[in-house]
Amino acid sequence: MNLMMSLDWVLLITMSLAFCQQLFSKKFNFFGVLSLLSLATYIAFHSYSTGLSIFILLLFIGGIALIGLEMFIPGGIVGAVGVITLVYAIIYVNKSTYYIAFILVISLILAVILYYVNRNVFHKKLMFLDRLVLNDSISTEDGYVASESRLELLGQKLIAYTDLRPAGVAILENEKLDVVTDGDFIEKGNKIEVIRVEGMRIVVKKI
Incomplete structure (x- = not known):
């Protein structure tokens, strides 16, 4: 060699x-x-x-x-x-x-x-x-809570202010909230319930 x-x-x-x-x-x-x-x-x-x-x-x-x-x-x-x-x-x-x-x-x-x-x-x-890739998931179950997380909304009954396709706007008393379903389509005016709060993401389902 x-x-x-x-x-x-x-x-x-x-x-x-x-x-x-x-x-x-x-x-x-x-x-x-x-x-x-x-x-x-x-x-x-x-x-x-x-x-x-x-x-x-x-x-x-x-x-x-x-x-x-x-x-x-x-x-x-x-x-x-x-x-x-x-x-x-x-x-x-x-x-x-x-x-x-x-x-x-x-x-x-x-x-x-x-x-x-x-x-x-x-x-x-x-x-x-x-430094380039976010490998860790962030969830409320792991103790991560966003500065505007609304955990108090869990179980609250809302009204769909717009059609949820699956994202849209719901209303609680006089407050409008950005919400999302698990993929279901919900028409405007239907009653919905908050089933999960993941940081700033509010997940709802039709009642």
């Missing part, structure tokens, strides 16, 4: 493990920098040996940009395209396509093992992604 092949193993495995570890940190830190530096070094070495390609440079910059954009447009699609772009750049820049694909598979397996250890042994959470 020559020096370049040894570097491929070290750089790509380091990139994968560092990226995995970054996911368990709140902020972009040493692991994120190490992952990027490993990838950049890999691309630089192979670009130097084969000649710098504008196409590879664009793939590299584009992949990083898409992954960064995922922080502002959560959903996973943009980030997935960015990862695929980088993987393509890694394989494209290397003359030994099957060999480098094998290293990537091994790197992925090691990253999955590290992910499993972090989640199940050290009980860590994906802190880096938690």
